Amino acid sequence: MTDDLPSARQFRQQITLFRGHSAAVVYGFAPAGQFTQIWYDQWRSSVISSYGYALEELGLHPYFVDAAAFARQALDGSLPKVICAFNLNAGITPIHHWSMVPSVASWCGIKPFPSEADVLIVSERKDTASLIARECGLAVPKNFQKDELLSLNPLTPVMIKPRDLGGSVGLKRSTAGELAADKAIQPTDVLQEFVRGFDLTIPVVWQPEVARENCTAGISGISA
Structure with missing residues (x-):
């Protein structure tokens, strides 16, 4: 120290x-x-x-x-x-x-x-959080506007996320074709490409006694 x-x-x-x-x-x-x-x-x-x-x-x-x-x-x-x-x-x-x-x-x-x-x-906010992560050099899923879904293969898996809800509330996996035809989509909804693999959440907390961050135990999941 x-x-x-x-x-x-x-x-x-x-x-x-x-x-x-x-x-x-x-x-x-x-x-x-x-x-x-x-x-x-x-x-x-x-x-x-x-x-x-x-x-x-x-x-x-x-x-x-x-x-x-x-x-x-x-x-x-x-x-x-x-x-x-x-x-x-x-x-x-x-x-x-x-x-x-x-x-x-x-x-x-x-x-x-x-x-x-x-x-x-x-x-x-999920949209601004993604922008911050991208500016920090992290890889984030590609975002789509609703009209952009029409140019994708209709079977392309796409995630829809409410912008303002946490805890995975409202998170849904769908397809580009289904979402392009969905009239219930709100302007604030976040549409992103689906990424296969593991999901890992790692809390980062500040430790004032050593003046640096510390990563605690991660929580994992699978994106199938």
Whole structure:
């Protein structure tokens, strides 16, 4: 470890500075949603409570609050003093609804985790994520416009993906011919070539004590 990187001891000392403070754990409460919000997946109690356990291990007090109440309290000044807010308001579409918590938090001077609103929106959208990956030199499947499907062999396998849904929700394998004739396709749907082989998801997390990323165990699947 180089001299300019914090040691494990220094890292622990920094953590102790947070003890006695509070942190908001902001989750999505579906019944309190409005008709414009469509919930396709939500973190359950086990995930939400795990954030509370982790914060308590660090000596902080978790403040559990749903997204709408967090926004109201933060903006009207009634929110208890918190040093940060963890955004668990996930599994909701349109994608810009995800950014409500980090946007309000930043506006009110509260550090949002795991990311700021602009990072969340850009990285979660499948179309922009593909562009970023391509610019980084990664090989990504070819994208098609719907009218381009007519120039392909009708039996060519093509994937259709909702732009704003995560967790493989709405992911479907079809053919160029079927999709070219499908009138239900939305302008926001992502059409990509089907790639045979293995699918491997590798989470990358930042390790502040060594100032670098670390790759955790991958989750594999097969594209047949």
